[in-house]
Amino acid sequence: MTSKPSGTLLASLQSVDTERIREISRKHLWQPLLQHSLLETQKPLVITEGKGCYLIDSEGHEYLDAFSGLWAVNIGYGRQEVADAVYRQMNQLNYYPLSQLNVPAALLAEKLASILPGDLERIFFVNSGSEAVETALKIARQYGRQKYPGENRYKIISRYRSYHGFTMGALSATGQKMRKRKFEPLVPGFLHAHPPYCYRCPLNLKYPACNIQCAEEIGNIIQHEGKESVAAVIAEPIIGGGGVIVPPPEYFPKLRKICDDHGVLLIADEVITGFGRTGTLFASEAFNIRPDMITLAKGISSAYLPLAACATTPEVFDVFLGSPGAELEFGQVSTFGGHPVACAAGLANLDILLRERLWENSAEVGSYLLKGLEQLKEFPIVGDVRGKGLLAGIEIVKDENKTPADDKIIGTILKEAREEGVIVGRMAMAVTDYNNVVALSPPLSLKKEEADRIVNALQKSIGKVARSL
Numbered sequence: 001m002t003s004k005p006s007g008t009l010l011a012s013l014q015s016v017d018t019e020r021i022r023e024i025s026r027k028h029l030w031q032p033l034l035q036h037s038l039l040e041t042q043k044p045l046v047i048t049e050g051k052g053c054y055l056i057d058s059e060g061h062e063y064l065d066a067f068s069g070l071w072a073v074n075i076g077y078g079r080q081e082v083a084d085a086v087y088r089q090m091n092q093l094n095y096y097p098l099s100q101l102n103v104p105a106a107l108l109a110e111k112l113a114s115i116l117p118g119d120l121e122r123i124f125f126v127n128s129g130s131e132a133v134e135t136a137l138k139i140a141r142q143y144g145r146q147k148y149p150g151e152n153r154y155k156i157i158s159r160y161r162s163y164h165g166f167t168m169g170a171l172s173a174t175g176q177k178m179r180k181r182k183f184e185p186l187v188p189g190f191l192h193a194h195p196p197y198c199y200r201c202p203l204n205l206k207y208p209a210c211n212i213q214c215a216e217e218i219g220n221i222i223q224h225e226g227k228e229s230v231a232a233v234i235a236e237p238i239i240g241g242g243g244v245i246v247p248p249p250e251y252f253p254k255l256r257k258i259c260d261d262h263g264v265l266l267i268a269d270e271v272i273t274g275f276g277r278t279g280t281l282f283a284s285e286a287f288n289i290r291p292d293m294i295t296l297a298k299g300i301s302s303a304y305l306p307l308a309a310c311a312t313t314p315e316v317f318d319v320f321l322g323s324p325g326a327e328l329e330f331g332q333v334s335t336f337g338g339h340p341v342a343c344a345a346g347l348a349n350l351d352i353l354l355r356e357r358l359w360e361n362s363a364e365v366g367s368y369l370l371k372g373l374e375q376l377k378e379f380p381i382v383g384d385v386r387g388k389g390l391l392a393g394i395e396i397v398k399d400e401n402k403t404p405a406d407d408k409i410i411g412t413i414l415k416e417a418r419e420e421g422v423i424v425g426r427m428a429m430a431v432t433d434y435n436n437v438v439a440l441s442p443p444l445s446l447k448k449e450e451a452d453r454i455v456n457a458l459q460k461s462i463g464k465v466a467r468s469l
């Protein structure tokens with residue numbers, strides 16, 4: 001069973017009527033990705049408190065959150081500094097749009113420009129990862145038309161299995177049939193290539209003899225489509241929701257060269273991998289990506305408030321400069337984009353992340369965690385263990401032929417881990433028949449003892465499931 005919370009976390013427990021919250025939610029809330037008929041028998045947790053890596057539910061159980069909510073709470077829960085910054089800003093100026101300036105948005109843009117890789121120094125603020133991607137796609141299309149006026153560069157290339165968001169443009173870039181098929185037809189002009197997924201190479205090749213054909217494939221697509229029609233390639237450095245797929249080191253330098261050869265922009269979607277998640281401040285550094293644009297969300301505020309951004313280089317931004325009336329400016333506005341309170345939260349979050357050098361802890365404790373997870377291969381149902389920093393995936397299979405484990409098996413592993421007091425994530429409703437990866441993305445302040453606790457919980461839960469098959 002899960003453990004009881006300690007001292008300070010107990011404060012508000014008494015006041016929550018769990019059954020009432022479940023009942024009114026069952027009547028009025030629409031939860032994401034959930035078949036609501038299951039709520040006749042299943043009881044979702046009512047999460048009431050968070051501190052560090054831990055959550056407390058309304059019945060007093062404590063959980064180590066090894067998924068940071070949704071890959072998001074990089075600095076951990078309950079940091080007073082962020083709450084204070086938000087409170088101060090809310091009292092001073094609760095809102096004004098970026099048609100004029102506000103102090104937190106300006107300071108946060110400056111801060112981001114100083115830590116982002118390469119010369120990504122121009123920041124457009126929005127409110128979610130999907131909007132950040134949407135923004136990057138639109139910048140790419142407008143850039144293409146203004147930079148190459150005789151051409152019509154509008155096509156976007158992404159990879160199967162990748163996830164880029166729920167809005168129609170970002171969803172069109174997404175390479176997951178299950179997330180898309182009920183909403184089709186989507187936006188025209190989106191093409192997909194195979195992912196760098198060595199465990200199940202979609203091209204049936206073996207690394208390194210493959211010579212990274214999956215990157216070459218993107219070059220082939222550009223050639224066949226005609227480079228004059230292609231605006232950008234968008235890629236997560238590590239595919240997250242599509243199964244924590246880590247590319248070989250040669251992949252991104254090769255992809256960069258292909259993009260350069262064809263005048264195509266490269267967008268790194270670092271919504272999950274940014275802000276220390278993979279052991280460097282941005283995964284673009286570790287994978288040698290040198291993006292023209294980067295999309296940021298989640299760790300930008302550690303989800304204390306909704307905040308996201310798209311950052312570009314001067315080379316991209318300059319194409320939007322010109323005389324007034326020439327209509328070269330970027331044609332997009334978001335009411336909440338650059339919200340001063342969200343930006344104040346982002347600044348306080350980055351202060352903590354940078355002061356505590358949490359990416360270094362992510363690298364150190366991440367490789368310790370990964371070593372621990374490797375031990376899970378003692379169970380034949382653990383087909384692959386992969387990751388970088390504090391981002392990891394465990395691919396669960398049924399047999400030596402790598403037949404993917406079904407939904408029920410993955411669901412039971414998660415349930416059993418939760419019984420052990422550890423919340424882990426999973427691929428959900430992504431790739432038909434292949435939603436078989438358990439995902440880990442704990443807060444970056446994770447200690448080695450806590451990594452041990454995650455491994456122990458998975459040893460028990462996976463072990464129990466393996467023995468029952």
Ligand SMILES: Cc1ncc(COP(=O)(O)O)c(C=O)c1O
Binds near residue numbers: 272
């Ligand atoms: C790589 C990536 N891009 C974009 C998004 C969309 O972010 P949001 O859910 O904040 O709209 C996600 C969400 O998980 C993501 O993982």
